[in-house]
Amino acid sequence: MPVYCITGTNRGLGLEFVRQLAQSADNTILACTRSVSSDLTDLKAVASSSTHILACDVGDLGSIREFVKEAAKILAGKKIDFLLNSAGINPAGWQSSLSLGPDDVLTQIRVNVLGPAKTVEFLLQADRLAKDVRIMNMSSGLGSMQRSLELKPRKFAGYSISKAALNMLSIHQAGDLKENLPGAVVILMDPGWVKTRMGGEGAILTPEESISGMLKVVHGLKEEDNAKFYHYSGKQVPW
Structure with a gap:
């Protein structure tokens, strides 16, 4: 029975990950949400009997530490396979490099970069990652330097910067984890332009299409895929 840990599951892509994975009773799912006191109606509606809803605010180091402790209790001797x-977050999508809000950029770095960094770090310290764990960090086409240069109209600068930083973090994780977990594979994923609250009305993909594609990629990963940047379709994304 594989164990999945998913962050940001109260809505959007994280919620769709839970919905699709919960369709198999063989999957144990740790569904992380910023707060368990918020409205989790949608998440509870798609959760299975083997889905555990846990608080994990990836922008708060204390919250990540508490999540890891709770996860260890729930998993007992099991470890996270995926x-x-x-x-x-993308709180200021209208900003260009000429109008960046310092607080907005720092907040995105804290959530979009340090969140995944510390989640991996703390889970590793607690010995909760399987020796051949597959780690997917959700990037974006906007994290690609080549694609960002082509962007018109010019916007999403802070978000692009944070996702480019996440890309570099993932490269380091892909190398550093090999010292402890030789079979580990770390990849980046561009989910495409998806019809979520973040993606907006003009998006072209449904969450079902995007997540189905991403899971196909994740489930097919081999060791030689370590440190690669994938599109949900399975194609590689240019750096």
Whole structure:
């Protein structure tokens, strides 16, 4: 029975990950949400009997530490086979490099970069990651330097910067984890332009299409895929 840990599951792509994975009774799912006191109606509606809803605010180091402790209790001797870091924010999408809000950029770095960094770090310290764990960090086409240069109209600068930083973090994780977990594979994923609250009305993909594609990629990963940047379709994304 594989164990999945997914961040940012109260809505959007994280919620769809839970919905699709919960369709198999063989999957144990740790569904992480910023707060268990918020409205979790949608998440509870798709959860299975083997889905555990846990608080994990990836923008708060204390919250991540508490999550790891709770996860260890629930898993007992089991370890996480698939860690899907899908939580992320884009609070100031209208900003260009000429109008960046310092607080907005720092907040995105804290959530979009340090969140996945510390989630992996703390789970590793607690010995909760399987020796051949598959880690997917949710990036974006906007994290690609080539694609960002082509972007018109010019916007999403802070988000692009944070996702480019996440890309570099993932490269380091892909190398550093080999010292402790030789079979580990870390990848980045571009989910495409998806019809979520973040994606907006003009998006072209449904969450079902995007997540189905991403899971196909994740489930097919081999050791030689370590440190690669994938599109949900399975194609590689240019750096």
